[in-house]
Amino acid sequence: MTTLSGSEILGIRLRHLLELLDGGVAAVYADLGPPGFRPRFTPVVRVLAASGPSSIRELARAIGVTHSAASQTVAQMVKDGLAVREPGEDARERIIRLTLEAERLLPALETEWAATTAAAAALEAELSYPLSRLIDEVLTALDRRPMHRRISDAVARLGS
Known part of the structure; x- marks a missing residue:
């Protein structure tokens, strides 16, 4: 039986890490009581609470995701x-604003956000290198040279 190394299963390990982090946050939301509130709503709610109604483009830019990702999150928030x-x-632009229901959740969410920030800082204190700093470095490296390009270059080198 073949055992795969860490770099060979990097994507799987990253998804597992994200599941552990998001799962813990989702469990806290369930404990606090905002029914159906998802961790992926947090950045959108925080931006809208701080800045007021915004376009999808403005939200995507503020939270550092694609227009498509922001649009999908907003669509689920509208549905919920x-x-x-x-x-x-x-005429093509839509402005997104929080509902009264979302605004009523803000005090509980503010408590959760502060607790999550403290817990993340404590987690990073246990690590040999801050995860947030490493993530920033990875994102910068992928901005310089996307993974698709890196894989294509490796295919060309291996095929030669």
């Missing part, structure tokens, strides 16, 4: 009654 879409100045 946490956000509404309103027409923008441009």
